Amino acid sequence: MNVFVRTDNLCKKYGHTYALRDASIEIHQGDIYGIVGRNGAGKSTLMKLITGLTERTAGELELFGQTEDLFKQRRRIGAIVETPEFFPYFSGEQNLEYFRRQRGIVDPGVVERALRQVGLADAGRKKFKAYSLGMKQRLGLALALMGEPDVLVLDEPVNGIDPAGIVEMRHLLLRLNQEKHITILISSHILAELSNLATRFAIIDQGVILEELSAEELALKSRAYIELRTEQPRRAVAILERDLGFTQFLVDAHGQIRLFEGFDQLGAISQKLVQENVGLLGMEQRHDSLEDYFLNLIGGGRHAQLS
Amino acid sequence: MLNYLRSECYRHLRQRSLWLFFLFCLAVIVMCAWSFKKAGTAPITTERFLNFGLTSILLLGAIIFSAVFSAFVHKERGIHVQMISSGMTRGRIFFGDYVSLMLMTVVFAAVLSGISIAVGAIVFPKSAGGNLSLVALDFLKTIGGVCLVLVPWNAMALGLNYLVPNKGAAITIFFAVGLISYPIVGALSLRHEFLTVLLEFYPMTHLEMLLRHSLQAKEFTVCVVGNLAVWFGLGTIAYFRREL
Numbered sequence: 001m002n003v004f005v006r007t008d009n010l011c012k013k014y015g016h017t018y019a020l021r022d023a024s025i026e027i028h029q030g031d032i033y034g035i036v037g038r039n040g041a042g043k044s045t046l047m048k049l050i051t052g053l054t055e056r057t058a059g060e061l062e063l064f065g066q067t068e069d070l071f072k073q074r075r076r077i078g079a080i081v082e083t084p085e086f087f088p089y090f091s092g093e094q095n096l097e098y099f100r101r102q103r104g105i106v107d108p109g110v111v112e113r114a115l116r117q118v119g120l121a122d123a124g125r126k127k128f129k130a131y132s133l134g135m136k137q138r139l140g141l142a143l144a145l146m147g148e149p150d151v152l153v154l155d156e157p158v159n160g161i162d163p164a165g166i167v168e169m170r171h172l173l174l175r176l177n178q179e180k181h182i183t184i185l186i187s188s189h190i191l192a193e194l195s196n197l198a199t200r201f202a203i204i205d206q207g208v209i210l211e212e213l214s215a216e217e218l219a220l221k222s223r224a225y226i227e228l229r230t231e232q233p234r235r236a237v238a239i240l241e242r243d244l245g246f247t248q249f250l251v252d253a254h255g256q257i258r259l260f261e262g263f264d265q266l267g268a269i270s271q272k273l274v275q276e277n278v279g280l281l282g283m284e285q286r287h288d289s290l291e292d293y294f295l296n297l298i299g300g301g302r303h304a305q306l307s
Numbered sequence: 308m309l310n311y312l313r314s315e316c317y318r319h320l321r322q323r324s325l326w327l328f329f330l331f332c333l334a335v336i337v338m339c340a341w342s343f344k345k346a347g348t349a350p351i352t353t354e355r356f357l358n359f360g361l362t363s364i365l366l367l368g369a370i371i372f373s374a375v376f377s378a379f380v381h382k383e384r385g386i387h388v389q390m391i392s393s394g395m396t397r398g399r400i401f402f403g404d405y406v407s408l409m410l411m412t413v414v415f416a417a418v419l420s421g422i423s424i425a426v427g428a429i430v431f432p433k434s435a436g437g438n439l440s441l442v443a444l445d446f447l448k449t450i451g452g453v454c455l456v457l458v459p460w461n462a463m464a465l466g467l468n469y470l471v472p473n474k475g476a477a478i479t480i481f482f483a484v485g486l487i488s489y490p491i492v493g494a495l496s497l498r499h500e501f502l503t504v505l506l507e508f509y510p511m512t513h514l515e516m517l518l519r520h521s522l523q524a525k526e527f528t529v530c531v532v533g534n535l536a537v538w539f540g541l542g543t544i545a546y547f548r549r550e551l
Contacts, residue, residue, distance in 0.1 A: 014550075051392035053551040074394035081392055085385020087318065094321065102314035103393060143389065153392070 002029040010059035019045040034198030035187040042207040043187040078149035084140025088129035114142040133160030224287035228257040231279030311403035353427040357446045377464035420450040459510040459534035466538025508533045
């Protein structure tokens with residue numbers, strides 16, 4: 001599989017502070033590559049370096065196998081970095097028409113098609129200044145799609161979009177990836193959103209990429225557990241320990257029990273708790289989401305801030 | 308570059324503020340003709356209207372054109388983000404903006420001068436033995452001079468817009484540097500020789516020469532090259548160093 005974007009020990013320093021340090025990632029053709037990190041973790045800096053909005057302090061950047069003449073390679077990239085801005089006195093359609101001419105795209109029909117693709121066909125004639133934040137994001141995506149890019153770079157594209165819009169956006173991105181084979185680099189602090197979309201992940205914190213892994217690897221690393229809700233958690237714990245011999249469990253502040261073993265003994269566990277009149281309210285097999293995994297990875301006191 | 312100019316042309320022609328400014332300039336020309344017609348005991352001819360009235364207004368108007376149009380041309384940070392992330396170089400954007408500014412101001416000056424000639428011919432009688440085509444030719448020569456004067460003024464206006472991200476502040480500095488400091492430097496140049504040399508680089512010096520019909524090619528070239536070098540240098544350094 002071709003590597004479309006590769007960074008090798010990429011660094012960006014503002015004054016004496018590193019916004020990004022030794023970032024090395026590989027984005028393969030067809031990937032949906034999710035960058036997960038808190039605000040200020042360095043996601044946007046990485047995106048800005050890839051899209052040429054800022055210069056690197058050190059390290060290598062390779063686009064489509066090339067390390068030279070990156071501006072030319074960037075014509076194969078469509079990007080939304082931060083909240084997209086356009087001319088406020090122009091309609092969405094006029095804004096796209098302006099960029100169509102600028103990019104030398106001959107076919108005028110691309111404007112209408114791009115607007116339709118992102119669900120803005122009816123709002124194309126509305127002035128940009130009257131757009132909601134969600135509509136601005138959609139117009140930004142329409143612009144990014146207009147040049148039929150090989151790679152989409154999307155910096156928090158669901159910011160300001162309502163829940164229904166987020167689902168629509170996710171479906172649109174999946175469709176673009178599967179039908180048009182567009183490789184996608186997407187960042188978000190809405191971690192659950194990325195876990196439903198990305199095929200590869202990079203977890204970033206304080207400018208450092210902590211881990212790069214595939215969706216499969218993440219699934220393996222996420223811890224599965226049985227969640228037990230009872231009326232008497234203390235008694236339930238005693239039964240689990242004494243009668244069933246389990247040792248790997250946690251009880252949270254709300255009295256919910258997380259049991260990290262015994263997945264093949266669900267029937268026996270429930271039967272024993274019912275027999276002992278513990279008052280079993282619920283029992284469910286679950287596994288940690290991307291958020292949980294991420295929080296565990298960055299760990300410590302910051303866990304509390306995030307949750 | 309051609310695509311960039313095409314897109315800028317598309318944008319400018321749809322900018323309402325630009326058309327309002329055009330109407331304002333038209334109103335100034337008509338008002339000027341009307342006041343010339345009403346005032347003065349001696350009969351005003353087409354020749355006098357064009358040479359003494361409108362030429363001066365258009366020459367001084369060139370400074371305003373530079374200030375106003377550079378503000379029209381200059382784009383907000385977010386638009387630069389869109390352009391650069393799609394593979395456009397900062398150099399192309401900066402020089403594209405300069406060419407676009409020159410085109411706009413020159414076309415604007417040319418259209419207004421054409422209208423001025425028409426207004427002059429319609430409203431005022433020809434002078435005895437006067438030839439309207441020669442008058443128009445002379446007037447158009449002056450407009451050609453205006454276009455040349457626009458080269459350094461536009462370089463200053465654009466350079467300042469790239470140096471100072473706030474449009475209002477950039478225009479204020481433009482007038483402070485280009486107009487207000489000019490008589491001050493002029494007065495001080497009597498005492499300091501260095502300021503005499505500096506005065507040569509002022510676009511205002513050459514505008515005055517045009518007003519007196521005494522433009523000198525050598526000095527003008529020095530002014531144009533000096534201003535292009537200074538303002539392009541400062542503007543591009545600021546733009547290339549700016550984090551977007």
